Amino acid sequence: MNTDIQEIISKTGTERNRLLPVMQEVISRNNYLSETAMRDIAKAFDISAAEVYGVATFYSFIDVSRLGRNVIRICKTISCDLKGKTDIINAIEKHLRIKLGETTPDQKFTFLQTNCIGWCHQSPAMIINDKVYTELTPEKAIVALEEWE
C-alpha cells in the first residue's frame, strides 16, 4: 500500500464515513485519485474497488484522472445555465484553445463542469482551484483566468 495512504488512514481511521475525507486528502497530495490509490483505499476500508470508484465518480470534486495545475470548474446547474454559462464556456474554450473536459498541452489548466457551487444568487459562477468567481461575463472570466496564467 502507498505510504501516503497508510499515513492518511492512520490519522482518519477506516470508519465508512471517513472514506470521502481520505479521498480528498489523497487528491490534495497527488492532484487526483489514481486507480492504485482507489485499490489501496478499498483494501484499507475492506470494501470493493468498484464501490470506491462509484463514490469517487459520484462527486464532481473527486478527480479520477490527472489534472492540470489549475482546475476551472464552471457551474452547469440551472441558475448559471439561465444566466449565460454557455457564453462563459465559449469564451474560456476560445481563450485556452481546449474544450470542456480537456487539459491544456502545457498542463496549466483543466476545464471542467460541476454541479451547483452555492452561488446561484450571483450566477453565473465558477471556481478556479479554490477561488470563487461570480456574476461572470465572458470578459470577467478571461480576467479570472489571467490571474492563474
Ligand code: FES
Ligand atoms: S446554479 Fe450555479 S452556483 Fe448554483
